Amino acid sequence: MNTIIFGEGLERVAVRPITSDIFWITHCLGDKAQDIYKNYFGMLPNAADYSGHRIVDYPFSAFLVRDEKSLMIDTGAPRQQANTLKAVEYVLGDKSLDYIWISHVELPHAGNAPVLKRRYPQAQYMTVRGGEQYALHGLEGAQLMAPGEVINLGKHQLESVEPLFVDHGLSQWAYERTTGFMFTADWAHNLHEPAKNECFMFLDEMENAGYSADLHCDDVKVNAWYQFPWLKWTDPDEVCAAVDTFFARYDTKILAPSHGNIIRGDMARYVPLIKEGMRQAIAM
């Protein structure tokens, strides 16, 4: 199966396999990116590097693990609701969706949870333990997971991971133990250029077409600066040490952030770039 695209413009959603049973379900704007992101990147002193001579785009992704029990990591946003459902149905066919796993409750991550629950009423919401007021955030009745707890899906085992860098208070990341798939929600993501046909590409494919390590580092920096404005109040050495500890603990073979292209290997090369991007974000 190659990339399948449902819909267009603000509503389009693509689905692409990362492994034989883990699927990337993602929305990005393509040729509409400049219109939407002009003001967003306008805050930067070098705005033209993102919305001028280089026009970048930014995906919003969910991931579907198809197994004896199937699980969706995040759900996408209501604007792409119909096409997200089509993508899920395309992957699952007659199979059921058993778990709707929510990293955090922002609309682009959890906004389609209700419609997925209506389509697959047996699906169980899963989210992070340790909070309160789940009903206030639309997750009443969710099964709660503490970091380190694992859901056994069959061939796949999904572990809840204590996130390093978050915006929302109730957040979790996920690690799939069989494949080394690490989901880091809002952290460690690059940007891509629709004009270079980089939408829905894996990062190694982008690099083969000219995307560079320097660009990756710079993209991680800019995204971290936007996503985590509190970084400027942190100690860069402490942050980078935590990144090292994290990747020493989790043998990551696939890095899948919500808002970037998927890294399919060679983490030893990417981790230093991500750390440098974080260091630069802290200094911005």
Next chain:
Amino acid sequence: MIRNIVGDVYQIGEYVEGSYGYEAVLVYVIMNHQHPILIDCGSQLHRAGIMQEINSLLAGHTPEYIFLTHSELPHAGNLQQVAKQWPNIKVIVSNVMLPYIEIAPILPLSQITSEAAGKTINIGGRTLKFVFATLKDQPGSQWVFDTQTGILFTGDGFGYYQSAEQIGKFSDEVEGGIREIQFRDYHRTAFHFLRWVLPEKFNPDLDAIFAQLPVKIIAPIHGDAIRSDIPTHVARLKQAVANIRNVV
């Protein structure tokens, strides 16, 4: 519960119970003569009560704008109902928010305006200033300052848990005001990133806001308005941030 804070500004909303006490989920209403402004619109869990209170306050007037401090459900959960009742209402959000995907597709995008921190807007003769939210739980979080009353609306920032006896009471109606532990418990759960934050870097940025703006009242969404002794409460918030860093 409708309460007048000062002048023509009111707070309404509900309180939910948790292990730390009660958490307010508020909406602020600036009556502003014939040009009412809503600050957030509350949780979908409290839709009927909140809409009833908004309507009671507005007494037939149509709100012209709603400012969303950010787009989480406890803040924007009733936007659909607000848009249904007042379909011409204009929404204001931070320029770091992406309305097409961060706000449910309820209103035409042309009715949503993005404003940058530092900008001002005049609504029916009233000037509101947009303020960089020092404490954000979404990148698109923003604070807003009402120049007429000196109220700084701080979204999740300056939230606090309160006892049953404190519900609906402003800080000046609570002996000693809001305590550091109340800020600390709330901010530790709402802003997990504070474990990374060094007070010596954070404090000057927070102080700068209060040095630049003549803040007389702090109005968080998750705590009743703080009407008394702003410097003391800012100091307690800074102490809470320091304690979160030190304890975690």
